[in-house]
Amino acid sequence: MKGGTIYTYNNTTTTMPPGKKRWSWLVIAVLGLVLLSMLVPLAFLLGLHNGFHSGYATERRSSASSRNDATLDDSPSVKGGLSSRVDGLLKNLGPTLPKGFVRDSVKEAENKTTGFVVPKPVIKPPPSSPPEDFKALQVIVESDKMCELKFGSYCLWRRQHREKMKDYLVRKMKDQLYVARAYYPSIAKVPHLDQFTQEMKQNIQEFERILSESSSDPDLPPQVEKKLQKMEATIAKAKLAIVECNNVDKKLRQLVDLTEDEANFHMKQSAFLYQLAVQTTPKSLHCLSMRLTVEYFKATPIDADQSESFLNPNLHHYVMFSSNVLASSVVINSTVMNARASRKQVFHVLTDKQSFFSMKMWFYTNSYKDATVQVLNIEDLNIEGHLFSHLSMPQELRVSFLSASESRTEYISVFSHWHYALPMIFPTLKKIVVLDDDIVVQRDLSELWSLDMNGKVIGALQLCTVRLGALKGYMGKENYDANSCTWMSGLNIIDLVRWKDRDVTRKYQSLVQQKPSEATTIRAAMLTFQGLLVALDNTWVLSGLGHNYGISKEAINKAAVLHFNGNMKPWLELGISPYKVHWRKYLNLDNHFLTDCNVNP
Numbered sequence: 001m002k003g004g005t006i007y008t009y010n011n012t013t014t015t016m017p018p019g020k021k022r023w024s025w026l027v028i029a030v031l032g033l034v035l036l037s038m039l040v041p042l043a044f045l046l047g048l049h050n051g052f053h054s055g056y057a058t059e060r061r062s063s064a065s066s067r068n069d070a071t072l073d074d075s076p077s078v079k080g081g082l083s084s085r086v087d088g089l090l091k092n093l094g095p096t097l098p099k100g101f102v103r104d105s106v107k108e109a110e111n112k113t114t115g116f117v118v119p120k121p122v123i124k125p126p127p128s129s130p131p132e133d134f135k136a137l138q139v140i141v142e143s144d145k146m147c148e149l150k151f152g153s154y155c156l157w158r159r160q161h162r163e164k165m166k167d168y169l170v171r172k173m174k175d176q177l178y179v180a181r182a183y184y185p186s187i188a189k190v191p192h193l194d195q196f197t198q199e200m201k202q203n204i205q206e207f208e209r210i211l212s213e214s215s216s217d218p219d220l221p222p223q224v225e226k227k228l229q230k231m232e233a234t235i236a237k238a239k240l241a242i243v244e245c246n247n248v249d250k251k252l253r254q255l256v257d258l259t260e261d262e263a264n265f266h267m268k269q270s271a272f273l274y275q276l277a278v279q280t281t282p283k284s285l286h287c288l289s290m291r292l293t294v295e296y297f298k299a300t301p302i303d304a305d306q307s308e309s310f311l312n313p314n315l316h317h318y319v320m321f322s323s324n325v326l327a328s329s330v331v332i333n334s335t336v337m338n339a340r341a342s343r344k345q346v347f348h349v350l351t352d353k354q355s356f357f358s359m360k361m362w363f364y365t366n367s368y369k370d371a372t373v374q375v376l377n378i379e380d381l382n383i384e385g386h387l388f389s390h391l392s393m394p395q396e397l398r399v400s401f402l403s404a405s406e407s408r409t410e411y412i413s414v415f416s417h418w419h420y421a422l423p424m425i426f427p428t429l430k431k432i433v434v435l436d437d438d439i440v441v442q443r444d445l446s447e448l449w450s451l452d453m454n455g456k457v458i459g460a461l462q463l464c465t466v467r468l469g470a471l472k473g474y475m476g477k478e479n480y481d482a483n484s485c486t487w488m489s490g491l492n493i494i495d496l497v498r499w500k501d502r503d504v505t506r507k508y509q510s511l512v513q514q515k516p517s518e519a520t521t522i523r524a525a526m527l528t529f530q531g532l533l534v535a536l537d538n539t540w541v542l543s544g545l546g547h548n549y550g551i552s553k554e555a556i557n558k559a560a561v562l563h564f565n566g567n568m569k570p571w572l573e574l575g576i577s578p579y580k581v582h583w584r585k586y587l588n589l590d591n592h593f594l595t596d597c598n599v600n601p
């Protein structure tokens with residue numbers, strides 16, 4: 001409003017005769033000042049100053065107060081554009097952001113603006129200077145918390161590998177060059193900054209030269225870190241030196257658009273590729289499965305009749321659901337290699353149609369001390385009731401916790417639909433140990449068979465860092481104790497006799513009326529065994545090796561069983577290398593099927 005007035009006077013002066021011009025200028029200036037000095041207190045009286053105090057923050061909270069901002073802004077289109085854009089972005093992100101985030105950035109903006117109580121119509125620093133917006137954006141995009149929420153363990157993986165990125169420094173240099181270029185023209189305009197302008201120019205030119213010669217970090221000249229630091233300092237100085245923000249503002253706005261979209265795009269793209277790597281079978285494992293299947297039909301191995309031991313309830317029966325030959329082999333081999341006696345051990349691998357022949361071939365050509373291995377195709381089992389026609393391998397549920405004090409992600413592995421058919425699959429057996437295929441056994445497990453189960457049906461590792469109450473969204477309207485711990489599959493001992501007594505399968509069926517989904521699977525797993533579960537001592541299983549980078553060597557060496565729950569399975573390239581060795585050592589990498597298919601996890 002005030003700025004507008006002055007411009008109007010300016011326009012009218014052009015029509016006046018030149019002699020009067022100087023005079024009228026003075027008069028106008030004085031008039032303007034008088035008007036201004038009257039308007040300022042008036043503005044305060046009317047309470048408009050609230051808008052100055054925290055212009056950016058209030059504007060963000062309500063669109064009504066943004067009017068104040070616009071009246072004072074000498075270039076409303078530019079700044080209003082930027083802040084409203086950031087606004088929109090924040091509003092979009094709002095509901096999904098952890099509360100602390102938005103509040104912090106608002107506070108930051110408030111601190112920035114409290115200095116400008118007296119409104120000057122012409123030079124008004126923007127409510128929050130663009131670099132801060134830029135940073136805020138970066139914080140949001142880069143925030144590891146957000147990342148984890150959106151993309152899960154990909155973010156942990158990324159954090160670990162960021163240092164290893166081949167062009168990390170190059171990218172950083174490019175970013176800095178962008179910012180420096182944006183500031184440069186405005187700095188060059190300020191007369192008393194000649195020397196600094198020169199310094200900045202040199203920095204920019206040097207960066208341009210280096211970047212024209214290097215596309216990855218190893219190409220960079222030595223001491224580039226120092227140059228980065230120097231540039232950083234120059235940019236910081238430039239930010240302080242600039243009073244007139246229009247140009248930088250505009251430039252940075254383009255820049256924000258650019259880098260934000262790019263960052264988002266890259267993030268999505270790599271998260272997608274990561275997911276792909278997690279979900280798809282590596283080519284070598286696919287090859288292995290094909291080779292084995294072909295060999296099976298060439299050789300048609302004849303099963304030695306071991307049905308007696310398969311059915312004998314006095315032996316130690318281990319059951320596993322898997323479609324992964326390598327993983328199954330490691331579970332069985334590690335169990336056998338660490339057992340005091342393997343003669344009593346019987347393994348039952350339950351698999352699907354696609355993996356059945358390759359599994360058969362593998363376990364036909366490999367032996368595990370004195371243990372026996374049975375491979376079963378679950379699709380052939382003819383379990384009564386079509387409820388079990390739906391095939392699904394064991395699942396993991398990703399649960400992320402976000403609060404001001406912590407952010408963590410847990411991977412809870414749960415029984416698949418098929419686990420609830422176990423008493424029907426093994427009608428003659430009394431007790432079984434159920435293993436997930438992403439574990440490695442490091443101790444003798446025979447103690448499990450004499451464990452006092454206290455009259456319960458299942459022994460499992462409890463996860464008391466996740467209470468049932470935290471899974472509200474999955475639990476439906478069922479009655480449950482929100483305070484009780486969740487439990488994990490991985491290593492479970494099951495008393496099949498009591499299972500049948502308690503009619504656990506029917507209880508499960510009543511909980512899962514429809515086709516199993518992630519929600520019903522987890523709900524059923526948690527509710528079916530309410531009051532029927534005995535907690536296994538924590539020393540039995542160490543979990544988290546598929547997502548937690550921070551597990552100590554001692555903990556790993558001490559654990560009886562390692563559980564690679566999480567996305568980074570040891571047979572994938574993504575697997576966490578220091579943990580992989582504990583898995584790989586139970587593979588015979590000289591096996592000709594493995595060498596033929598280049599399997600080298």
Ligand SMILES: *[C@@H]1O[C@H](CO)[C@@H](O)[C@H](O)[C@H]1NC(C)=O
Pocket residue numbers: 329333334337366367368585586587588
């Ligand atoms: C089992 O593991 C041992 C090492 O502990 C290894 O020498 C052997 O080849 C493995 N057996 C199979 C069948 O993979």
